[in-house]
Amino acid sequence: MTTPAMLWTGRVLSGLYALFMLGASVTPKLTRMPVAEQTMAQLGWPAGYAFAIGLVELTCVILYLIPRTAIFGAVLTMALLGGAMATQIRADMPLFSHILFSVYLGLFMWGGLWLREPRLRAVFPILR
Numbered sequence: 001m002t003t004p005a006m007l008w009t010g011r012v013l014s015g016l017y018a019l020f021m022l023g024a025s026v027t028p029k030l031t032r033m034p035v036a037e038q039t040m041a042q043l044g045w046p047a048g049y050a051f052a053i054g055l056v057e058l059t060c061v062i063l064y065l066i067p068r069t070a071i072f073g074a075v076l077t078m079a080l081l082g083g084a085m086a087t088q089i090r091a092d093m094p095l096f097s098h099i100l101f102s103v104y105l106g107l108f109m110w111g112g113l114w115l116r117e118p119r120l121r122a123v124f125p126i127l128r
Helices: 004-030 034-042 049-065 067-090 095-099 101-116 118-123
Strands: none
Touching (some): 004 101
16 A cells, blocks of 8 residues: 555655665766766776766666666666676775665665655565
């Protein structure tokens, strides 16, 4: 059962997640800001990969925001976040602030989707 409070809370969480991804991750990469290239270089990625990763991130966010493809977008985003986590581990970054940030972001994303999507709650119920 979806209550209006659950639906709107899920929408707000999903919107905040999308705004964060667009503002902090996608935009710097797609606009080819120097900070994006510098950060990618520090993590061991070759020059020029930031734009491609930004396109993948943008695709995942768009798929996540469309109701019919939201679960698919969330699964793709988790794959992307897993790769980001692996990159942080390989670069020997701090655990709680860098490595686990992908987990925090993923929990936020899935929480918003779980609240707004009854099909997901049917598969993963908290209470029966």
